Amino acid sequence: MSTLTVTTEDVADFYSLEAEHLDRADVTGWLDLLTEDVDYRVPIRVVREKAGKPVESDFSHRGHFMWENYGTLRTRVLRLESEFAWAEQPPTRTRRLVTNIRRRDGLGGDPEHDVRVLSNFAIYCYRGDSPEPFVLTGERDDLLRVVGDDLRLARRVVYLDTNVLGTHALSIFL
Amino acid sequence: MTTHDERPRERVDDLLAHMGEDLERGMVPAEVFNDKSVYRRELRQIFGRCWVYIGHVSEIPNNGDYHVRRIGEDPFIFVRDEEGEIRVMLNSCRHRGSTVCRTDAGNTSHFRCPYHAWTYKNDGTLVGVPARPSGYRQLDLGQWSMISAAQVDTFRGLVFATLDPDAPALEDYLGKFRWYLDMQFALTEGGMEVIGEPHRWYIDADWKSGGENFTGDSSHTQMTHRSLLETGIASEAGAGKTGKAHGLHVNDCDGHAISMRVMPPGVESCFNYPPEMQELFTEGGLSEAQLDLVRRGVVHDGTVFPNLSFIHFSAKDDVEKEETAFLSIRTWQPRGPGRMEVWNWTLAPAEASQEFKEKAYRAGMASFSPSGTFEQDDAIVWTGVARTGGTLTAELQDLRFNYQMGMPGMGSAEPIEDWPGPGVAWPSNSGESGLRTFHRKWFAHMTALPRASRPSSAAAGSTSASTSAGEGAS
Numbered sequence: 001m002s003t004l005t006v007t008t009e010d011v012a013d014f015y016s017l018e019a020e021h022l023d024r025a026d027v028t029g030w031l032d033l034l035t036e037d038v039d040y041r042v043p044i045r046v047v048r049e050k051a052g053k054p055v056e057s058d059f060s061h062r063g064h065f066m067w068e069n070y071g072t073l074r075t076r077v078l079r080l081e082s083e084f085a086w087a088e089q090p091p092t093r094t095r096r097l098v099t100n101i102r103r104r105d106g107l108g109g110d111p112e113h114d115v116r117v118l119s120n121f122a123i124y125c126y127r128g129d130s131p132e133p134f135v136l137t138g139e140r141d142d143l144l145r146v147v148g149d150d151l152r153l154a155r156r157v158v159y160l161d162t163n164v165l166g167t168h169a170l171s172i173f174l
Numbered sequence: 175m176t177t178h179d180e181r182p183r184e185r186v187d188d189l190l191a192h193m194g195e196d197l198e199r200g201m202v203p204a205e206v207f208n209d210k211s212v213y214r215r216e217l218r219q220i221f222g223r224c225w226v227y228i229g230h231v232s233e234i235p236n237n238g239d240y241h242v243r244r245i246g247e248d249p250f251i252f253v254r255d256e257e258g259e260i261r262v263m264l265n266s267c268r269h270r271g272s273t274v275c276r277t278d279a280g281n282t283s284h285f286r287c288p289y290h291a292w293t294y295k296n297d298g299t300l301v302g303v304p305a306r307p308s309g310y311r312q313l314d315l316g317q318w319s320m321i322s323a324a325q326v327d328t329f330r331g332l333v334f335a336t337l338d339p340d341a342p343a344l345e346d347y348l349g350k351f352r353w354y355l356d357m358q359f360a361l362t363e364g365g366m367e368v369i370g371e372p373h374r375w376y377i378d379a380d381w382k383s384g385g386e387n388f389t390g391d392s393s394h395t396q397m398t399h400r401s402l403l404e405t406g407i408a409s410e411a412g413a414g415k416t417g418k419a420h421g422l423h424v425n426d427c428d429g430h431a432i433s434m435r436v437m438p439p440g441v442e443s444c445f446n447y448p449p450e451m452q453e454l455f456t457e458g459g460l461s462e463a464q465l466d467l468v469r470r471g472v473v474h475d476g477t478v479f480p481n482l483s484f485i486h487f488s489a490k491d492d493v494e495k496e497e498t499a500f501l502s503i504r505t506w507q508p509r510g511p512g513r514m515e516v517w518n519w520t521l522a523p524a525e526a527s528q529e530f531k532e533k534a535y536r537a538g539m540a541s542f543s544p545s546g547t548f549e550q551d552d553a554i555v556w557t558g559v560a561r562t563g564g565t566l567t568a569e570l571q572d573l574r575f576n577y578q579m580g581m582p583g584m585g586s587a588e589p590i591e592d593w594p595g596p597g598v599a600w601p602s603n604s605g606e607s608g609l610r611t612f613h614r615k616w617f618a619h620m621t622a623l624p625r626a627s628r629p630s631s632a633a634a635g636s637t638s639a640s641t642s643a644g645e646g647a648s
């Protein structure tokens with residue numbers, strides 16, 4: 001596989017596989033989908049007067065809900081797999097819907113190996129015995145790297161729609 | 175059904191009637207963590223009277239910089255005006271109350287109301303009203319400035335405001351606890367600086383659960399944060415394992431309280447600040463006794479009553495890397511009975527390099543933030559407290575929670591006699607004395623006489639902004 005032969009269907013398959021790992025609380029399996037130099041960020045949205053063009057301008061440059069590399073993500077996974085990570089014990093039941101997949105070929109990353117993709121997501125999170133989910137929605141700006149016959153996540157910036165989290169804790173991956 | 179001419183005695187009155195005695199016995203009524211009548215009363219008696227944290231001076235470095243903040247549930251604009259003066263003004267138009275500023279933050283010289291375009295300078299003065307010649311020939315603009323908080327003042331870069339014109343001066347309100355705040359906010363000459371924008375998130379828990387916890391709930395660490403011990407993300411000293419560091423609790427410090435874990439005398443830890451930064455700590459003006467507690471410091475956490483807490487600590491975002499020092503401050507904003515919004519800021523000494531500030535930010539975010547490996551689990555346990563507080567069983571059985579740990583007759587520790595600082599210090603973290611201080615202060619405010627009603631100055635169109643010019647931030 002090369003960046004030239006990656007199809008939109010390949011990208012969609014990757015996101016489905018990723019969502020499957022996360023929705024089944026297989027966080028270790030999810031880690032395997034990342035490159036070891038992964039850069040993963042969830043910047044804080046700040047509501048300002050001049051909205052939204054480009055989307056990044058609504059977000060803090062320094063403030064993040066998550067600002068991760070492979071080592072820190074592995075550390076979070078290690079904690080989640082201990083018996084005592086109460087925020088995810090019992091685990092949040094999640095359902096991730098990924099849509100509006102848009103290729104941005106050549107715009108970002110190394111064109112030899114990386115495909116830049118924008119997508120929209122909705123994550124429904126059920127906790128305790130509440131029938132009402134917390135819903136997190138937003139846009140993801142990813143670099144997917146071609147590694148052999150597979151795709152791996154090399155960079156992700158998650159642009160949340162909300163500026164205030166309604167979720168008690170951000171104990172899941174987006 | 176209640177009759178219309180007699181206000182019914184509310185549940186909060188019943189609870190307060192026996193709470194004085196409860197506190198003597200180390201108990202707190204469960205319902206104070208989730209009851210409508212308690213909540214309404216505390217908005218007035220706590221958030222209408224106390225000094226409440228608004229923001230840090232480093233968040234508004236330039237004239238015109240502003241953020242929208244809260245006192246209780248009321249929205250306020252925290253702004254540096256064109257003269258450099260810090261203002262805290264109700265985010266509301268003097269014409270008919272529409273919201274003047276509908277963003278989180280920004281920079282502006284004026285606020286213009288989207289309803290009928292009344293326009294205010296960023297010091298709150300009304301400067302523009304459309305159709306003046308035809309509709310408002312006698313309107314005295316000077317009488318219609320934005321409403322300011324009754325008092326605004328700053329301590330060590332921390333800006334506070336109060337709605338009570340009769341509240342004591344901020345310096346007296348913080349009182350002797352300033353000795354402990356200095357150790358967090360005046361390590362260096364430049365003081366601390368906020369990094370980035372605050373985290374904000376909702377928890378279905380009462381704001382007091384956060385406030386009381388940070389005064390020194392040392393005994394929850396081993397259980398609530400056990401995942402971090404098991405995985406090695408938290409060090410044994412940091413997590414309060416006995417033998418590694420001493421626990422120190424200081425309570426009754428003018429209503430505020432702090433908990434510390436420090437290394438034994440002569441052993442340095444200094445929150446894992448790098449050596450080149452530790453050298454600067456002698457320039458912040460701290461006394462030898464304060465410096466000693468900083469040098470031996472593993473963690474200092476405390477609460478300025480009612481809802482500002484801090485934790486000075488060090489954490490790892492990667493289990494295979496070293497810990498990095500950071501200071502986190504947070505407010506527990508009431509957002510309804512059994513519900514709060516947490517605001518969290520990470521700080522580092524102003525003199526630190528950009529590289530260090532980034533590392534400190536990431537360490538703070540990784541441990542104390544909505545995604546923080548410590549804080550995620552705190553949020554979960556506090557929701558249970560509010561849930562219980564809201565049960566009918568709590569009311570029918572007059573349920574009290576237990577705050578007796580370390581009380582006379584319970585604890586083996588005695589107060590330290592030659593303690594160099596203010597307050598009552600205990601050489602042990604097997605106690606809940608700080609939590610009892612918190613609830614005693616709460617009880618005192620809840621049962622204090624309500625502010626005398628005074629002639630309504632707002633209705634008479636007084637110039638509150640001009641009042642604040644005299645009192646403004648220092």
Ligand code: FES
Pocket residue numbers: 267268269270271272287288289290291292
């Ligand atoms: S309410 Fe603001 S101008 Fe009328």
Ligand SMILES: [Fe+2]
Pocket residue numbers: 394395398399548552
């Ligand atoms: Fe905790």
